[in-house]
Amino acid sequence: MDFLNVHHSGFLIVMSCVVALVAGFTGLSLTRDLSEKPMFQKKVSVALAAVALGGGIWAMHFVAMLGLQMPILFFYDAAITLVSALSAILIVGAALILMHFTARTPTIITLAGGIVGIGILVMHYIGMAGLEMCRAVYTPTGVIFSSIVAIGLCILAFWIAYGQRTNRNIVLGTFCFAIAVASVHFLAMAGTNFVAEPDVAEFGPSMSNETLALGVIFFSFVIFGACLWVSVTYLVAPRTAKSSANKAPEKSHHIPTTDVQVPCERDGTKVFVRSSDVLFVRADGHYTQVYTQDERLFCAWPVTEASKRLLPTGFLQTHRSYLVNPGRIARFERTKDKGRCIFDGTDMPPAPVSRSKLKAIQDALAAQASALRA
Known part of the structure; x- marks a missing residue:
């Protein structure tokens, strides 16, 4: 050939x-x-x-x-x-x-x-x-x-x-x-x-x-x-993104005003939850669990991605594994050098506040309370 x-x-x-x-x-x-x-x-x-x-x-x-x-x-x-x-x-x-x-x-x-x-x-x-x-x-x-x-x-x-x-x-x-x-x-x-x-x-x-x-x-x-x-x-x-990051500390003391669509799964179907309806987000391995008033949903975002999306809107990071919507916190409880955020609903677990985050969270919640009173 x-x-x-x-x-x-x-x-x-x-x-x-x-x-x-x-x-x-x-x-x-x-x-x-x-x-x-x-x-x-x-x-x-x-x-x-x-x-x-x-x-x-x-x-x-x-x-x-x-x-x-x-x-x-x-x-x-x-x-x-x-x-x-x-x-x-x-x-x-x-x-x-x-x-x-x-x-x-x-x-x-x-x-x-x-x-x-x-x-x-x-x-x-x-x-x-x-x-x-x-x-x-x-x-x-x-x-x-x-x-x-x-x-x-x-x-x-x-x-x-x-x-x-x-x-x-x-x-x-x-x-x-x-x-x-x-x-x-x-x-x-x-x-x-x-x-x-x-x-x-x-x-x-x-x-x-x-x-x-x-x-x-x-x-x-x-x-x-x-x-x-x-x-x-x-x-x-x-x-x-940089601009949002620069403004994040300013917004973090207020109730979230900008809604982000959080992609979740419910019974095998993808749904989108408004960030204003989210109570808190908890890390779960490489993914996260999203808690609303009525249910807990799986989210494919890792906690780092959730932080990038939600912190600029006013969410607070109370722990390396938790992001909390301050507008949905019913009360804050301190136990020695730690704390926890309590939400409405008897079946809703609290979100822990680590020692390193304690002062920042207390200041943020105090500023939020003052803003609401004003």
């Missing part, structure tokens, strides 16, 4: 990696703070993120393929090329649905990352099947190695990006995602040979490199445009 001599354009290799980075950043950024959004907006954001990530996988692959140079003229089957794009978008969409519409457990994060890795592999090999006038011949080493790298790096990307939904983690997750996409392509291509195959078995209409280039340019333009749109909110967010 005579293999064809193959070369690659260095410029298009670099551009394909840039496309992967931009797509990863756009997709992971679109899914920030979804717990605070209405269900319809949440569904739209997940759908757009799936298009950005899945479409980015496809665009990266074919930008690199546009740089593939062989001594023969070759084409692409348009139908198979379209199927490769849709496969990537649907598989990534399935992973994002798991992440945002089910309880985000370690198993779910790992499973979602693995699904995205499989999506990259499926897209690559379906896309390669669309070649006409030549045929790809794979080596077991290339297939196995690229598969391990794809799945492993995508799981790592999801653990980083979804471990804590900070801007820093999203950027780190973006790099892991881009490396995973690029690694699959170039590791697989390194273990791939090509042979001429004049007899074409067409599944759909043929498409030249020039036609493919137009499609890839258009899709890349859409992804880059979405990246610019996302970047505006991304860059503004830290300043807003």
Whole structure:
């Protein structure tokens, strides 16, 4: 079997990696703070993120393929090329649905990352099947190695990006995602040979490199445009957060005035509870328990995330594991060098106040009482 001599354009290799980075950043950024959004907006954001990530996988692959140079003229089957794009978008969409519409457990994060890795592999090999006038011949080493790298790096990307939904983690997750996409392509291509195959078995209409280039340019333009749109909110967010943090001490002595939608679960269904209806929040391992007047609900936020969201609205941290709504405290009791906050309702447990927090909590509650009297 005579293999064809193959070369690659260095410029298009670099551009394909840039496309992967931009797509990863756009997709992971679109899914920030979804717990605070209405269900319809949440569904739209997940759908757009799936298009950005899945479409980015496809665009990266074919930008690199546009740089593939062989001594023969070759084409692409348009139908198979379209199927490769849709496969990537649907598989990534399935992973994002798991992440945002089910309880985000370690198993779910790992499973979602693995699904995205499989999506990259499926897209690559379906896309390669669309070649006409030549045929790809794979080596077991290339297939196995690229598969391990794809799945492993995508799981790592999801653990980083979804471990804590900070801007820093999203950027780190973006790099892991881009490396995973690029690694699959170039590791697989390194273990791939090509042979001429004049007899074409067409599944759909043929498409030249020039036609493919137009499609890839258009899709890349859409992804880059979405990246610019996302970047505006991304860059503004830290300043807003900082501003809120600076104002937090001022607000902490008053009843919370700004409602935050707290994502909880009730009988396996996700519900949103207004922070003004929350009595207190208690850490429970990597998650939290949210107490309202009538029930206790599971929340996927860790206590660090709950603190970031609720303290600027006026909640008080009475203990490293407890966040308390001062407006719902019925009375405060001190026992030696500790204390506890009592709430209305005989079945409602008190929230402990640690020794290190005792003076700050007493001062905050005294200031609140004075403000109410005034």
